[in-house]
Amino acid sequence: MMIRTLAATAGVFALLFTGTATASAGPIVGAPELTHNPLYKQGSLPSVSCKATKGTTKASTTKYLNKVVGCLNSAWRKTIKDFVPAGVSIEAKVEDGLCLTGLQVSGSFAAHCHRSIQIQLGSDWIKAKSDQAILVEVTRAYAVFIQGQTGIGAAWWALPAGGENHDDGDEQMHRYYLQADCLGGISMRSLGRSAKNWKPLLTAETPKEYARFNWYGKPANRLHWFEQGYASKKPGACNTWKAPASKVA
Numbered sequence: 043m044m045i046r047t048l049a050a051t052a053g054v055f056a057l058l059f060t061g062t063a064t065a066s067a068g069p070i071v072g073a074p075e076l077t078h079n080p081l082y083k084q085g086s087l088p089s090v091s092c093k094a095t096k097g098t099t100k101a102s103t104t105k106y107l108n109k110v111v112g113c114l115n116s117a118w119r120k121t122i123k124d125f126v127p128a129g130v131s132i133e134a135k136v137e138d139g140l141c142l143t144g145l146q147v148s149g150s151f152a153a154h155c156h157r158s159i160q161i162q163l164g165s166d167w168i169k170a171k172s173d174q175a176i177l178v179e180v181t182r183a184y185a186v187f188i189q190g191q192t193g194i195g196a197a198w199w200a201l202p203a204g205g206e207n208h209d210d211g212d213e214q215m216h217r218y219y220l221q222a223d224c225l226g227g228i229s230m231r232s233l234g235r236s237a238k239n240w241k242p243l244l245t246a247e248t249p250k251e252y253a254r255f256n257w258y259g260k261p262a263n264r265l266h267w268f269e270q271g272y273a274s275k276k277p278g279a280c281n282t283w284k285a286p287a288s289k290v291a
Contacts, residue, residue: 067213069284075197076283081122081188086275087232090117096173103168104132107152110177110233111159114184117232121277128187129158136162147249152179154186167247174237175246178226181233185225194221216259216290217282220267223258224280227271240272241265259291 070076092113096106108130115127139145141155150167153160159180167176189195198218223244237243244264258264266289270279282290 068287070201070214070217073197073201073283075193077281079192079194079281081192081194082278082281084121084277087117087121087228087277089232089234092233096170096176098169098171100163100168103163106173107132107161107163107180110180111184113233114181114229117229118184118188122188122191125191126157128154128184130161131155131158132161132163134163136160145251147251149249150176150247151249152176152183154183154190157187157190159183159187174235175243177233177235178230178240178243179247181229182222182226184229185222188225189218189222194218212256212259213287213290215257216263217285219257220259220264220290221280221282223264224267224271224282225277227268227273228275228277228280231272231275240268244268263289263291 090113092110094106094109094113096103111128111130119125119127136147140147140151140153141160147162148164149162150164151162160183161180170176186195189198195218198214201214227240241261244261267280267282273279
C-alpha cells in the first residue's frame with residue numbers, strides 16, 4: 043500500500059494506523075532484534091562536552107541544532123557497531139510533509155528521516171529563550187535514528203500485522219515510542235542536561251498535529267521510561283519489548 047510505504051519512511055510515522063503491529067499483547071516473543079538487541083549490552087553512554095548555545099536568530103538556532111546533533115553522534119558512535127553519523131536537514135518549511143508522508147506541521151518539529159534528523163525550523167523555536175523542551179524533541183528524534191541503526195526499527199515494522207484486536211497493535215506501538223523516550227532520556231543525561239520536572243517538557247514542543255495519534259500511551263508510563271533512561275544512562279534500561287503490559291499501556 044502506497045500510504046503504508048510512505049509511513050514506513052518517516053520513523054515517527056511508521057504506524058499511523060491501528061492493527062499494524064503484532065496480534066498478541068504482552069511482551070514480544072520470537073523477535074530477538076527487539077528483545078535481545080546487542081544495544082542493551084552496552085555500558086553507560088559517556089558524558090560529552092557540548093557547547094551548544096541557542097540564540098534567538100535563525101542563524102544561531104540553526105548552528106545550535108547542527109551542533110546538538112553532532113554532539114549526539116559523538117556520544118553514541120562507540121555504542122553501535124558500524125555506526126553511521128546522523129545527518130541534519132533544516133528547512134523553514136518541509137513542503138512535502140514530514141519525511142515524505144504528506145503530513146503538514148504548522149510549527150517547528152524534529153523527526154528521524156532516512157538516517158538524518160529532519161527539522162522544520164520556525165519562529166517558535168527561533169524565538170524560544172530556553173532550549174530545554176526543544177532539546178527533548180531533538181533527542182527523541184535522534185532516538186528513533188538509534189532504533190534504525192540497531193535494527194530495532196526494521197524489526198518492529200516486520201512484526202506480524204494484527205487483524206482483529208486493535209488494542210494489541212497499540213500496545214506494541216507504545217513499546218516502540220516509549221523506548222525512544224527512554225533513549226532520549228539517556229541522551230539528555232549524556233549532554234549534561236537536568237530539570238526539576240521532566241513531565242511538561244516531554245510534550246511541550248510536540249506539534250499539535252500529532253494529538254490524534256496515540257503513540258505513547260499513558261503520560262505516567264511515558265515519564266517512567268524517560269526517567270529510567272535518564273537515571274541509568276544504559277540502553278539496557280530501555281528494553282520496553284520485555285516489559286509487562288501495564289508499563290506500556
